[in-house]
Structures are given as structure tokens and as C-alpha cells.
Amino acid sequence: MASVWPQLENLLDRVQKPARYIGLEQGMQRPEHGPDTVSWLLTYPDTYEIGLPNAGLQILYEILNERPDAVAERSYAPWVDLEELLREGDVPLFSVDTHRPAGTFDVLAFNLSAELTYTNLLNCVDLAGVPVHTAARTEEHPLVLAGGHCTYNPEPMADFLDAVVLGDGEEVVAEICEVLGEWRRSGRPAGSRPDVLRRLAQVPGVYVPSMYDVTYDGEHLVSVTPRHPDVPAQVEKRTVADLAEFPYPKQQLVPLTEVVHDRLNVEVFRGCTRGCRFCQAGMITRPVRERPTAQVEQMVRDGLARTGYDEVALTSLSSADFSGIESVVQSTVSGCGDQAPAGPVSVSLPSLRVDAFTVGVAAQIQRARRTGLTFAPEAGSWRLRQVINKLIREEDLYGAVSSAYSQGWRRMKLYFLVGLPTETDEDTLGIAELARNCVELGREHTANPSVTVSVGGFVPKPFTPFQWFGQNTVAELHRKVGLLREDLRRSRGVQLKWHDPKATLVEGIMSRGDRRLGPVIEQVWRRGGVFQEWSEHFDVDRWLTAMADHGLSPDWYAYRHRTEDEVLPWDHLSAGLHKDFLWQDWRDALDELGLEDCRWTPCYDCGACTGYGIEHVVASAVPPAGGSQGTGQDLATGGAVPVDLRRPMAAKAAS
Amino acid sequence: MRLRLRFTKLGKVRFISHRDVARVWERVLRRAGVPVAITEGFSPRPKVHFGLALSTGHESLGEYLDVDLHPDATAPALEPLAEQLSDLLPPGMEVEAIAEVDRRATSLQQAVTSCTWLYALPDAEPGWLSEQADRLLGADELPVTRTRKGKTVHDDLRPAVVSLEALERLDIRTTDRHPEFPSQGPFLRTELSTQPRGVRPQELLDVFDRPLRAQRTVRLHQWITLDGARHEPLLAATRAPHVTGPPTLAAAETAEDIAGVRAS
Numbered sequence: 063m064a065s066v067w068p069q070l071e072n073l074l075d076r077v078q079k080p081a082r083y084i085g086l087e088q089g090m091q092r093p094e095h096g097p098d099t100v101s102w103l104l105t106y107p108d109t110y111e112i113g114l115p116n117a118g119l120q121i122l123y124e125i126l127n128e129r130p131d132a133v134a135e136r137s138y139a140p141w142v143d144l145e146e147l148l149r150e151g152d153v154p155l156f157s158v159d160t161h162r163p164a165g166t167f168d169v170l171a172f173n174l175s176a177e178l179t180y181t182n183l184l185n186c187v188d189l190a191g192v193p194v195h196t197a198a199r200t201e202e203h204p205l206v207l208a209g210g211h212c213t214y215n216p217e218p219m220a221d222f223l224d225a226v227v228l229g230d231g232e233e234v235v236a237e238i239c240e241v242l243g244e245w246r247r248s249g250r251p252a253g254s255r256p257d258v259l260r261r262l263a264q265v266p267g268v269y270v271p272s273m274y275d276v277t278y279d280g281e282h283l284v285s286v287t288p289r290h291p292d293v294p295a296q297v298e299k300r301t302v303a304d305l306a307e308f309p310y311p312k313q314q315l316v317p318l319t320e321v322v323h324d325r326l327n328v329e330v331f332r333g334c335t336r337g338c339r340f341c342q343a344g345m346i347t348r349p350v351r352e353r354p355t356a357q358v359e360q361m362v363r364d365g366l367a368r369t370g371y372d373e374v375a376l377t378s379l380s381s382a383d384f385s386g387i388e389s390v391v392q393s394t395v396s397g398c399g400d401q402a403p404a405g406p407v408s409v410s411l412p413s414l415r416v417d418a419f420t421v422g423v424a425a426q427i428q429r430a431r432r433t434g435l436t437f438a439p440e441a442g443s444w445r446l447r448q449v450i451n452k453l454i455r456e457e458d459l460y461g462a463v464s465s466a467y468s469q470g471w472r473r474m475k476l477y478f479l480v481g482l483p484t485e486t487d488e489d490t491l492g493i494a495e496l497a498r499n500c501v502e503l504g505r506e507h508t509a510n511p512s513v514t515v516s517v518g519g520f521v522p523k524p525f526t527p528f529q530w531f532g533q534n535t536v537a538e539l540h541r542k543v544g545l546l547r548e549d550l551r552r553s554r555g556v557q558l559k560w561h562d563p564k565a566t567l568v569e570g571i572m573s574r575g576d577r578r579l580g581p582v583i584e585q586v587w588r589r590g591g592v593f594q595e596w597s598e599h600f601d602v603d604r605w606l607t608a609m610a611d612h613g614l615s616p617d618w619y620a621y622r623h624r625t626e627d628e629v630l631p632w633d634h635l636s637a638g639l640h641k642d643f644l645w646q647d648w649r650d651a652l653d654e655l656g657l658e659d660c661r662w663t664p665c666y667d668c669g670a671c672t673g674y675g676i677e678h679v680v681a682s683a684v685p686p687a688g689g690s691q692g693t694g695q696d697l698a699t700g701g702a703v704p705v706d707l708r709r710p711m712a713a714k715a716a717s
Numbered sequence: 718m719r720l721r722l723r724f725t726k727l728g729k730v731r732f733i734s735h736r737d738v739a740r741v742w743e744r745v746l747r748r749a750g751v752p753v754a755i756t757e758g759f760s761p762r763p764k765v766h767f768g769l770a771l772s773t774g775h776e777s778l779g780e781y782l783d784v785d786l787h788p789d790a791t792a793p794a795l796e797p798l799a800e801q802l803s804d805l806l807p808p809g810m811e812v813e814a815i816a817e818v819d820r821r822a823t824s825l826q827q828a829v830t831s832c833t834w835l836y837a838l839p840d841a842e843p844g845w846l847s848e849q850a851d852r853l854l855g856a857d858e859l860p861v862t863r864t865r866k867g868k869t870v871h872d873d874l875r876p877a878v879v880s881l882e883a884l885e886r887l888d889i890r891t892t893d894r895h896p897e898f899p900s901q902g903p904f905l906r907t908e909l910s911t912q913p914r915g916v917r918p919q920e921l922l923d924v925f926d927r928p929l930r931a932q933r934t935v936r937l938h939q940w941i942t943l944d945g946a947r948h949e950p951l952l953a954a955t956r957a958p959h960v961t962g963p964p965t966l967a968a969a970e971t972a973e974d975i976a977g978v979r980a981s
């Protein structure tokens with residue numbers, strides 16, 4: 063069966079948003095399958111709208127299709143309405159490029175960037191007609207791979223994943239292709255699957271869970287040890303040393319229907335050493351590797367001309383830190399030479415920090431389009447911001463906010479975490495205070511300033527200094543949100559939004575969980591728990607029932623503080639970071655000690671460079687202007703103006 | 718200067734929404750470097766105007782788009798422009814005709830009075846289909862009930878049905894030119910008024926004796942009635958008094974021929 067389109071097209075009249083399933087994006091590749099090509103189905107385990115823009119997936123899509131020995135197509139989780147019809151009509155999961163059945167590919171490679179998509183991964187594998195358990199798969203079945211940030215603790219998914227890639231995917235996919243190409247050419251003889259997995263386990267950056275034995279002592283993990291001498295005891299992440307060698311995506315996919323981040327996205331650097339202690343993305347993607355400014359400008363110019371987009375996002379974890387930021391913004395908004403598309407172009411900087419620009423640049427940015435502004439102070443008091451090492455002073459925030467109002471912005475969004483280590487009610491209520499003060503500042507410039515406060519529950523993540531911290535209970539998070547609601551009730555101009563603490567609990571269980579959670583995930587999936595990231599489908603009771611059915615305690619997994627000597631489920635994996643560096647940083651956090659950015663200060667030997675013989679690639683010898691990290695100018699008096707700092711979705715490591 | 722374009726929406730691309738089509742066009746016009754006029758104000762938008770919305774999942778040989786060009790812009794050569802746009806559009810969308818029209822011509826939304834539709838009904842029996850077509854056409858009244866703003870409304874469909882006929886197969890030229898075109902009959906072809914209200918193609922299928930679901934539904938034409946005569950919208954607008962250039966591409970074809978769909 064070459065294509066399921068003839069069956070599929072009859073179903074698409076009966077589903078919501080059928081454009082999710084047709085492909086045809088500008089930039090879509092024309093993959094030519096052949097006897098010697100390793101075929102990859104790059105799958106995002108959530109809807110098309112969320113998965114399509116994923117940078118990691120798009121980068122690998124191009125890199126693989128450029129190889130003569132590989133082809134890559136894409137797939138996304140079908141929404142529940144189509145899933146029902148697919149199962150009813152016995153139609154398998156398919157690629158959106160050529161509508162080939164998923165089970166005919168050599169590799170199903172998933173992007174795993176959120177714990178609540180785990181059940182969707184199982185669902186996709188099942189819809190492909192592939193056994194969900196790695197142990198039940200044979201030579202006839204595709205290999206099930208995963209990459210993305212959640213793979214730094216893939217243990218809860220160990221039963222289902224044949225192999226996991228840690229870190230940047232650009233280089234390692236070539237090595238995987240070689241192993242799989244050989245397997246293909248050998249005709250995949252019966253019984254050869256364990257051998258190919260063992261060979262994959264020897265590729266640096268590839269972790270094959272089934273090649274390791276796990277022992278427990280009561281509820282505690284004792285060890286995770288390789289079964290064979292040629293399988294590494296610790297799997298190290300992959301790091302691309304020089305981003306300039308990978309100017310991808312060269313042909314960013316432009317979808318025909320609306321998706322999130324629907325704009326040109328150009329990654330300006332990878333990694334971040336601001337050192338925010340809650341931020342896993344920052345820790346695991348060290349060191350900072352900037353793209354040369356000229357290359358960024360070229361990618362922006364070519365990308366705009368090719369796609370017809372009128373907006374470009376310069377992506378990274380903190381784009382205002384990019385050495386060439388002023389030059390890129392300047393050249394983008396002032397037109398791109400001969401190939402300039404008609405009309406104004408706007409620039410956005412998805413980033414979490416209160417960072418700053420000169421008035422001139424900000425004025426240029428907002429010339430094109432005035433979107434909402436987002437700042438992420440993360441915590442309500444200076445004390446707590448020292449604990450989390452997000453060294454934004456109140457003056458920084460107020461300076462940024464009033465500059466923005468004075469430049470004509472009317473709406474702000476402020477992001478905060480609750481449930482951070484050492485948080486007191488005073489810290490929590492500080493959030494309300496900050497928000498009210500921002501509205502007050504706005505009144506000097508506009509009659510109806512509006513500030514939306516968005517509050518998420520903190521989930522401690524592996525490979526961060528907070529990995530030892532027991533997260534707040536659902537009840538405690540509810541109480542803190544309640545405090546804020548009460549306090550903000552009569553505050554005009556402030557809206558409060560919050561993330562469901564019950565979802566935070568499930569994320570917390572999975573984020574630091576071990577292999578014993580596999581059956582829990584499977585049970586939730588079997589009982590219909592898919593699309594758990596979507597509030598209309600999320601059901602905490604399914605998870606709690608499954609935990610109870612398997613004799614596991616949510617409290618033990620999520621709420622318990624870990625001790626220094628505890629074996630953590632991800633200790634046999636490595637993001638380069640020394641465990642004692644993280645522990646010291648955790649102690650510093652509790653002592654309310656901030657740590658400066660190692661880009662412009664001496665190295666702390668965290669391990670991310672020193673362990674791999676690489677270093678920061680940063681063009682500027684001095685920190686950027688800005689009120690953060692105690693390095694920049696004073697925003698309140700310095701006349702600096704912030705730019706569009708939107709919500710996360712910063713550059714994902716390609717994986 | 719205002720350009721009116723006629724384009725297709727066939728095959729896989731039929732599953733994108735009217736809104737999606739608008740966004741695709743916005744980007745394609747930018748990529749082609751067409752100097753589109755921009756609205757003034759807080760969030761400037763390109764001045765483009767679409768005709769009657771086509772439901773997601775329906776196909777078309779006759780979609781229209783009016784594009785206002787920037788007052789200072791030099792007029793682009795039309796034939797190469799049509800080709801260039803077709804290359805940039807996704808598969809299944811193609812510009813089939815383009816002409817300069819009078820800026821004061823009535824907007825497409827208001828001017829179009831009826832549409833011709835083709836339904837592909839491979840599961841229907843041809844004899845029964847033509848019987849039914851005759852019966853419906855002969856009826857004095859075709860009562861339907863529908864819900865509008867939460868209320869049940871009674872309506873007579875008959876005045877909206879201008880023509881209705883069953884076809885066993887299509888002219889081969891159609892499928893030659895558009896490989897995506899539905900090829901499995903039998904078919905029904907009908908002309909439905911869009912005024913005073915736009916009748917949805919499915920409403921007609923609902924008044925058949927047995928419920929019918931079309932496998933494919935294609936808009937073949939949109940029509941503008943001027944002084945009692947029916948005109949293809951591109952030709953209709955270029956006949957208005959202040960036209961500077963002749964219509965291109967479409968000029969040699971009669972209105973009926975444009976869509977290339979004829980019974981055989």
C-alpha cells in the first residue's frame with residue numbers, strides 16, 4: 063500500500079480542521095524511497111498546529127532528505143475525531159507528505175518535549191500498527207526513537223522506546239543512518255533486532271534503554287547498569303560545536319493552515335548560561351553557541367523572500383543576549399535589499415527575560431506591528447529571584463514596563479512560577495504587588511492599561527539544581543493561586559490566569575520518574591487518556607487510579623525532597639553537567655546567592671564545555687545592554703526600551 | 718488599479734478553509750512582489766477582496782479574488798503574472814484568468830447572483846438520479862427546515878434552483894486539464910441562487926428521496942446577472958465602462974467554456 067490517501071480523503075469531510083492532514087506545505091520535500099534508503103517518519107506526538115513549527119523536527123527533515131541514503135517524512139498525532147474514524151476504517155497512521163502508512167517506515171522518530179504527550183506517543187505507535195512495547199517488536203517493525211528535552215529522563219518511557227537521542231540531533235542522525243542502512247542492506251534477518259539495538263547503543267549520544275538492567279532496593283533505585291561491556295555506563299549528550307555549519311532550516315515549512323508560531327523562525331543561538339535554576343532548557347543546552355550575525359541576516363533575508371511571511375522571530379532562550387541583535391533587527395525592519403518582500407516586516411524575540419534595547423531599535427520594531435508584550439520575572443520578590451538566579455530587579459521590570467507604555471503598548475503579560483523552593487506567602491503576594499504597580503505605571507500613559515498575570519506551578523526537572531526539590535502539592539498550589547485571586551480581586555486592570563495544578567502534578571511525577579511508571583502511562587493510554595496537554599482531555603483521576611493500581615505513590619515521586627546521595631533515575635545519562643556543580647548551585651540557591659553568567663565571567667567548570675572540549679561561541683566580549691543579571695544599564699533611567707518578549711517556544715535543540 | 722483573478726481549488730488543497738486561502742494569497746502576493754495597496758491604520762492589511770466563501774472540503778474551478786494595486790505602482794504584465802502566481806500557489810490552486818477591472822465594480826460578494834455546482838456521486842444509481850432531478854425540477858415547492866440563530870426556519874428551496882441535471886460522465890478535457898478533478902460519476906449539476914440567501918450545496922441533496930452525500934462537490938462557476946443576462950464575473954467586470962486593458966487569458970473563451978466542464 064503506497065498511500066492511504068484514497069481512504070483518508072473520504073474521512074476528512076467528517077473531521078475538524080482537515081487541513082491538518084493534507085501536507086502540501088511550501089517547503090515540503092519530495093522524498094524518493096528506494097531499496098537502500100533508510101526511511102524516517104518524524105512524528106510530533108501532538109496536533110499538527112503545535113507540531114509543525116517544531117524547529118528540531120524541521121531541521122532533521124531537511125538534513126535527512128539531503129542524504130542520499132535516507133528519506134524523511136512527517137506525521138502528527140491525529141485529533142480524536144480522526145483517530146476514531148481511522149480505527150473504524152482500519153486505516154493506519156500516515157505521513158502527511160505522501161500519505162504512506164507509518165508502519166512501512168524504518169524509523170518512527172518522535173519529538174518528546176512535554177511529559178503530557180507521552181500517552182500520545184503510545185497512541186501513534188499503536189495507530190501505526192506497531193506493538194507499543196519494545197520487547198514485542200520484531201525485524202518487521204520500525205524502530206521507535208525519541209529526541210527532545212524529555213529524553214534527559216526517558217526512564218518512564220523506557221518500555222516503549224527502542225532508542226533515545228540526547229542533545230543536538232544534527233550530527234548523530236548520520237551515524238544512526240549508517241547503522242540502520244547496514245541493517246537494511248542485510249535484509250533484517252530474523253533475530254537481528256537486538257544486534258542493531260546494541261550497535262545503536264554504541265553510537266555516542268544514543269541511549270538504548272533495553273540494554274540496561276535496573277535494580278531497586280524497596281522503593282529506592284539502586285543502579286542502572288549496562289548489560290554488555292560495549293554499552294556505555296553513562297550516555298553523554300551530543301553538542302553541535304558550531305551552529306554556523308548548520309544553517310537549517312533552509313526551507314522552513316510554510317503551512318497552508320494556521321499553526322502556532324506562524325512566522326519565519328531563525329535560531330540565533332543555542333544554549334544559555336544566564337543560569338536560571340528552574341530552567342532545564344538552559345542547563346541542558348550549554349554552552350552558548352551563537353550563529354554568525356551575517357548568517358542570521360542571510361537566513362532572515364532569504365527566508366522572508368522565500369516564504370512571504372511578514373514577521374520573523376529571532377529564536378533562542380534569551381535572544382536579547384545575541385551579540386548581533388541590534389544589527390539584525392536594524393537590517394530586518396529597514397528592508398532586505400532587492401529581494402525585499404512588499405510591506406513592513408516585524409521582528410519578535412521570544413524569550414523569557416526582561417532585557418532591553420535602545421530606543422531607536424524598539425521604535426523600529428514596533429513600526430511594523432504592535433503585538434502584546436510579555437515579561438517573565440518568574441518570582442514575586444527579589445529574595446526569591448535570587449534563589450532561582452533570575453536577577454531581575456524591580457526597577458528593571460518597572461523601567462521596561464513604563465518604557466513600553468510610553469512607546470504605545472497597552473497590554474502586558476507577566477509570567478510567574480509558584481511553588482518555587484523557599485517560597486513564602488509574602489513572595490507569592492509580591493506577584494500581585496508587581497502587577498498592580500505595572501498597571502499604575504501604565505495609567506500615566508493610557509486610560510485602560512491591562513496586565514495579565516499568568517501563573518504556572520513549578521515542576522523540578524532533571525539536570526537542574528532544583529532536581530532534588532520536592533514540588534508543591536496540588537492543594538498548596540491551589541492555595542497560592544487562591545491567595546493571588548483574593549488579593550487581586552479588586553485590582554482593576556489585572557487579570558489572573560493559572561495552569562491547572564493537577565496537570566503540574568502529573569508532569570512532576572513523569573519528569574523525575576523511573577521505569578516503574580511505564581505501566582501507568584500504558585494504562586492511562588489504554589483507558590483513553592490521550593491529548594493530556596489539552597485541558598478538555600486531561601483527567602488527573604486516570605493517572606491517580608493507574609498509580610494506585612500499580613502500587614505507586616504520587617507523593618513519593620513528586621513531593622519528596624531527594625537527598626544528595628540518592629541515585630537519580632537519570633544518573634546514567636549526562637548533559638555534561640557535573641552533579642557536584644548542580645548540588646553546589648542548589649546549596650547556593652538556598653543561601654539566596656546569585657551566580658553570574660559564565661559568558662562574560664570566569665568559567666565555573668559546570669562540565670558542559672570542559673567535559674566535551676568545546677566552548678562558548680559568543681561574538682561580543684561584553685554583556686548586552688539590559689537590566690538583567692546585574693550587568694547592564696539602569697532601565698529606569700537609561701532610556702532603554704524593551705521589545706516583544708514572547709512566551710517560551712524558544713529554539714528547541716534539534717533532536 | 719484593481720485586478721480580478723479567477724483561480725481553482727482542487728484536490729487535496731480543498732481541505733483548507735476560506736480563511737486559509739486568504740492567508741495563502743497574502744503570502745503568495747508578497748512573494749510575487751505584487752505591489753498590493755495597504756490599508757491605513759493601526760494594523761495595516763493588504764487590500765484584497767474575496768468572493769463568496771467556499772466551504773472547507775468543497776472544490777472549485779471558479780474562485781475569484783480582487784486585488785487593489787498601490788496607486789504609484791506600474792501595472793504588471795498580466796499573463797506572466799498569472800503564470801508566476803500559479804507556480805507559487807500550492808498544488809491544486811491555479812490562476813486561470815486575470816484582468817484589470819473597474820475599481821467601482823460592485824464587490825464580488827454582492828455582485829454574484831448564482832453558482833453552478835457539480836456533485837460526484839459514485840454511489841448513486843444514474844437512472845434514479847436523473848428521475849429525481851426531473852422530479853425536483855418539476856416540483857412547485859421544495860420545503861426545507863433549517864436552524865438559523867437557534868430558531869427553526871421554514872423555507873422553500875425551489876425558487877433557488879435555477880437548473881438541475883444528472884450527468885453520467887464529464888468532458889474528457891476537464892480531467893485532462895485538471896488531473897485532480899473528480900472523475901468518478903455519476904454527477905449532478907445544478908445552478909443555485911446566492912440571493913436573497915446563499916443556498917448551501919448540501920441543502921439540495923437533502924431534499925432527495927434518499928439522503929445523498931456527495932463524494933466531491935465542485936463549484937464550476939459563479940455568475941453575475943447584468944440586465945437579465947448571466948455573465949462570468951471576470952468578463953462582466955471588464956465590460957464595465959472604464960476598463961483600460963482587455964481581459965487576458967479568458968478572452969478567447971466563452972463563459973461556458975471557461976470551466977471546461979460539459980456534459981457528454
Ligand code: SF4
Pocket residue numbers: 335348349350660661664665666667668669670671672678
Ligand atoms: S563549562 Fe564553564 S563556561 Fe562552559 S557552560 Fe559551564 S560554567 Fe559556563
